[in-house]
Amino acid sequence: MQNIILLSLVVPVFNEQETIQIFIEKINEVFIDYVDTIKIEIVFVNDGSSDDTLDILLNMQNNVYKQHNFINIKVIDFSRNFGKEAALSAGLNNVSGDVIVPIDVDLQHPPELIIKMIEKWQEGFEVVVAKRCNRDSDSWIKKQTASMFYKLHNKISSPKIPENVTDFRLMDRKVVDILNTFTETHRFMKGLFSWVGFKTTFIDYIVPERSAGESKFNGWKLWNFALEGITSFSTIPLRIWTYVGSFFALLSFIFMFYTIIRVFVHGVDVPGYASIIALITFFGGLQLIGIGIIGEYLGRTYIESKRRPIYVIRKIYDITDDKKVD
Numbered sequence: 172m173q174n175i176i177l178l179s180l181v182v183p184v185f186n187e188q189e190t191i192q193i194f195i196e197k198i199n200e201v202f203i204d205y206v207d208t209i210k211i212e213i214v215f216v217n218d219g220s221s222d223d224t225l226d227i228l229l230n231m232q233n234n235v236y237k238q239h240n241f242i243n244i245k246v247i248d249f250s251r252n253f254g255k256e257a258a259l260s261a262g263l264n265n266v267s268g269d270v271i272v273p274i275d276v277d278l279q280h281p282p283e284l285i286i287k288m289i290e291k292w293q294e295g296f297e298v299v300v301a302k303r304c305n306r307d308s309d310s311w312i313k314k315q316t317a318s319m320f321y322k323l324h325n326k327i328s329s330p331k332i333p334e335n336v337t338d339f340r341l342m343d344r345k346v347v348d349i350l351n352t353f354t355e356t357h358r359f360m361k362g363l364f365s366w367v368g369f370k371t372t373f374i375d376y377i378v379p380e381r382s383a384g385e386s387k388f389n390g391w392k393l394w395n396f397a398l399e400g401i402t403s404f405s406t407i408p409l410r411i412w413t414y415v416g417s418f419f420a421l422l423s424f425i426f427m428f429y430t431i432i433r434v435f436v437h438g439v440d441v442p443g444y445a446s447i448i449a450l451i452t453f454f455g456g457l458q459l460i461g462i463g464i465i466g467e468y469l470g471r472t473y474i475e476s477k478r479r480p481i482y483v484i485r486k487i488y489d490i491t492d493d494k495k496v497d
């Protein structure tokens with residue numbers, strides 16, 4: 172007889188009242204055939220939702236535990252919206268499974284895939300990453316910007332993150348234990364996941380449309396997310412200014428010689444207003460970009476140096492504490 176595997180799902184939710192029930196039903200449907208081998212713990216992290224998400228979660232928690240005792244729901248309630256990365260961290264800090272899978276509630280991460288992931292884990296892989304092989308559910312602009320982000324990120328950051336992976340992956344307990352020791356406040360989980368390494372394999376999947384509701388990530392949020400990714404894993408944007416600066420200093424040196432010699436040969440001529448203005452504005456702009464980038468990093472260093480917690484939990488609802496005994 173095989174050992175029973177405890178599978179922990181980490182599910183961040185932010186205003187997801189339409190999708191939670193569909194998600195839980197789907198989990199039940201997928202895993203009902205495996206009740207003898209897989210027990211499931213679902214850790215929902217309510218990331219400061221302003222709709223009925225929490226009520227629905229607590230209701231489901233009671234009902235599901237009574238109906239299907241192979242599924243146990245834990246609810247972590249944040250004091251406000253801290254963002255998906257913080258929610259994932261909180262989830263990972265509170266899981267007890269042998270294998271852990273962060274997953275979106277909107278079924279854009281198909282739960283069927285977890286069965287395949289577990290098989291790979293049993294073959295000896297410590298991390299099994301789901302890799303999307305289409306992006307049809309995304310708009311054209313999201314596809315293009317995502318692809319540009321990965322190219323840029325991977326050129327200048329180490330380690331590289333494989334293109335088209337998401338947070339959806341299976342991790343062995345020991346991988347999560349390592350992640351939980353990280354203390355940084357700014358968290359780009361995808362980057363951290365690949366930073367820890369371990370024996371990794373990939374499986375492909377097709378991203379379906381959202382089961383209900385709307386995407387919580389707009390353009391501005393994604394832009395900041397991309398900045399987070401790059402500044403967390405690369406200092407090249409900071410260092411590059413030394414080279415840009417040296418290059419232009421060299422150019423201006425050559426230009427200076429050229430001008431001086433010209434004055435000796437042709438005498439002084441006054442015209443040159445347009446080129447001076449052009450150069451001044453160009454270098455002004457360049458310097459501002461440089462300062463802006465230093466600001467990005469300095470700001471992050473400043474926040475990081477305060478050592479504030481990554482998230483604040485209002486309450487953890489764990490049904491096994493009070494109801495399991497009777």
Ligand code: UDP
Pocket residue numbers: 182183184185186187218252253254255258274275276277279385386387388
């Ligand atoms: N989410 C969250 N906090 C946020 C934004 C999103 O916990 O501030 C959750 C959301 O509820 C969902 C997951 O992150 O479970 C993915 O979000 P979404 O589906 O909106 O993103 P997309 O798939 O469009 O990138």
Ligand code: MG
Pocket residue numbers: 275277279381386
């Ligand atoms: Mg989604």
